[in-house]
Amino acid sequence: MPDTKPILLLPERVWTAGEVHARWAVLVAGNRIAAAGPADRLDAPPDAERIELPGQTLLPGLMDLHSHLFLHSYNRTSWDDQVLKESEAYRTLRAVTHARDTLQAGFTTLRDLGTEGAGYADVAIKRAIDESLIEGPRLYVAGRAIVATGSYGPAARNYRPDCCLPQGAEEASGVDEIVRAVRHQASHGADWIKVYADYRTGPNGETRPTFSEDELRALVATAHDTGRPVSAHAASDEGMRRSAVAGVDTIEHGYGGSDATFALMAKKGVAFLPTLTAPEAIGEYFFGYVAGKTEPTAQMRLAEQGFRTALKHGVMIGCGSDVGVFAHGTNQRELAWMVRLGLTPAQALLAATSVDAKILGKQDLGEIREGFLADAIAVKGDPVQDIAAVKNVTFVMKNGRIHRRP
Ligand SMILES: [Zn+2]
Numbered sequence: 427m428p429d430t431k432p433i434l435l436l437p438e439r440v441w442t443a444g445e446v447h448a449r450w451a452v453l454v455a456g457n458r459i460a461a462a463g464p465a466d467r468l469d470a471p472p473d474a475e476r477i478e479l480p481g482q483t484l485l486p487g488l489m490d491l492h493s494h495l496f497l498h499s500y501n502r503t504s505w506d507d508q509v510l511k512e513s514e515a516y517r518t519l520r521a522v523t524h525a526r527d528t529l530q531a532g533f534t535t536l537r538d539l540g541t542e543g544a545g546y547a548d549v550a551i552k553r554a555i556d557e558s559l560i561e562g563p564r565l566y567v568a569g570r571a572i573v574a575t576g577s578y579g580p581a582a583r584n585y586r587p588d589c590c591l592p593q594g595a596e597e598a599s600g601v602d603e604i605v606r607a608v609r610h611q612a613s614h615g616a617d618w619i620k621v622y623a624d625y626r627t628g629p630n631g632e633t634r635p636t637f638s639e640d641e642l643r644a645l646v647a648t649a650h651d652t653g654r655p656v657s658a659h660a661a662s663d664e665g666m667r668r669s670a671v672a673g674v675d676t677i678e679h680g681y682g683g684s685d686a687t688f689a690l691m692a693k694k695g696v697a698f699l700p701t702l703t704a705p706e707a708i709g710e711y712f713f714g715y716v717a718g719k720t721e722p723t724a725q726m727r728l729a730e731q732g733f734r735t736a737l738k739h740g741v742m743i744g745c746g747s748d749v750g751v752f753a754h755g756t757n758q759r760e761l762a763w764m765v766r767l768g769l770t771p772a773q774a775l776l777a778a779t780s781v782d783a784k785i786l787g788k789q790d791l792g793e794i795r796e797g798f799l800a801d802a803i804a805v806k807g808d809p810v811q812d813i814a815a816v817k818n819v820t821f822v823m824k825n826g827r828i829h830r831r832p
Pocket of ligand 1: 492494
């Protein structure tokens with residue numbers, strides 16, 4: 427580690443792992459938390475840099491396990507136009523600013539679920555962040571992602587039939603092609619394998635399952651052989667059911683999930699990332715939805731139903747927002763949604779810290795605890811009383827390095 431001085435953080439209170447600790451201090455040495463406990467009993471070296479955070483709550487760096495750094499808000503540029511008209515170089519430059527905005531907003535870890543047509547540029551962004559060339563969160567990336575042939579976008583039906591359209595993910599059909607795609611993506615640096623288990627392929631654009639159960643099983647087995655977990659996009663009950671049966675590790679969206687399917691997920695330990703903010707953003711862009719003024723859209727109601735069903739069956743629920751559909755750096759909207767739909771603020775904070783760390787399989791992340799990686803943020807006020815406090819980030823530390831100061 428660089429020979430930086432130890433840092434002593436002195437907030438009003440510390441929130442970690444569901445508990446509030448008044449007048450705690452936290453000592454950081456190198457990239458790890460060296461000590462965390464009552465300020466009057468914590469022995470800090472005399473040369474430690476003291477950072478006072480009066481009136482502020484220190485909490486573990488927040489996580490968002492469903493992001494798209496290579497997308498920007500659809501109301502300004504449609505998804506098709508981003509994929510078809512923006513070069514990979516341009517999209518990568520945008521992603522650099524998105525990564526910085528995300529970190530400044532207190533999100534120190536992201537799982538980025540597919541570049542949507544920008545190849546493996548996410549692997550490059552991750553490397554540049556790790557080498558401190560640019561500022562951004564700790565990244566887990568999925569590379570190109572895998573879709574069934576002809577199922578994704580830009581959709582062929584919307585263009586002249588002889589158009590050769592670049593796609594938002596890698597197409598595959600049949601066990602052989604799927605196994606090859608998984609191995610390719612793993613070899614190019616994907617940390618997770620992302621698969622679209624369903625998409626809007628029905629005759630009238632209805633969501634239909636895309637891969638067969640056999641195809642999904644082959645995908646999961648190959649990914650797990652390489653030591654990589656699998657994330658499945660699934661918005662229909664059948665897509666979710668096939669994914670869970672095939673043994674994926676997380677299911678994204680889950681808007682149409684039935685009681686039986688969420689119960690199956692709970693039984694098999696499949697985690698759920700509800701992406702509640704994406705339907706709200708789509709509602710705002712295209713259906714005239716205004717928070718507090720108009721009725722929620724049909725898709726928003728479905729998302730709410732899926733979330734409540736998951737809660738009822740005790741499914742592990744993490745924080746994953748689908749940011750990229752909406753502005754980077756406003757990831758905290760997802761926590762506000764989870765609270766609106768029945769979680770306590772402390773439960774929502776747990777989802778975005780300890781639970782997300784568990785989903786990532788990281789045992790030294792997501793808590794303010796001795797020996798853990800030093801990812802910590804401070805916010806004005808007390809987010810356990812009012813989750814809106816997570817909007818007011820004053821201090822950001824990742825890996826022991828300070829990226830924002832009060
Ligand atoms: Zn997504």
